[in-house]
Amino acid sequence: MPALTAKQDKALATTPVEELLALPPLQAEQIKDSLRAYQLSKRGNSLRVMAEAVRWGKRGARVNTISPGIIITPLANDELKGPRGAGYRRMLEVSAAGRAGTPDEVGTVGALLMGPDGALITGSDFLMDGGVTAAYWFGELAQE
Incomplete structure (x- = not known):
């Protein structure tokens, strides 16, 4: 999957879970097949881990x-x-x-x-x- 913009990466990393499906790159017309959906989900996972590491690190946890x-x-x-x-x-x-x-x-x-x-x-x-x-x-x- 090609790179997303910095703004799209930040949104995938930090948008509250209940609001994720409203993000423009996750709209049905942007996802043409299950491979793209899978790639976006994997990208989201790795970005969210980075964002959560900052938050949870303050509590002494590793993510x-x-x-x-x-x-x-x-x-x-x-x-x-x-x-x-x-x-x-x-x-x-x-x-x-x-x-x-x-x-x-x-x-x-x-x-x-x-x-x-x-x-x-x-x-x-x-x-x-x-x-x-x-x-x-x-x-x-x-x-x-």
Whole structure:
């Protein structure tokens, strides 16, 4: 998804939840497919984590998010065998890691973020997709 304006990013980050659906970029005519809706929701999550880290930091709390890619779970196994399976398998093949992740790998990042070794980490979104997103921007999946 291309960058949003600074004003749009701030609105996604700080608009009260009950008012989010009134934002112009979230109007039905702006969202042509489920991929765009998903991308906006992920962007909103990472921006809101940054904004909330400021607020919650005053109380001594850390706020982060983990954005996993394809993690081998029963649902992912079904998806990989389903109608979109070929596309998902292609994403994994051309990613830097060349594979899907495991629940244990996600748990390891969660443990870091919640434990004493992650004490300085707050307001961060940890993208752990094995490089799939990188492939969409700079690799074999990039749009020309």
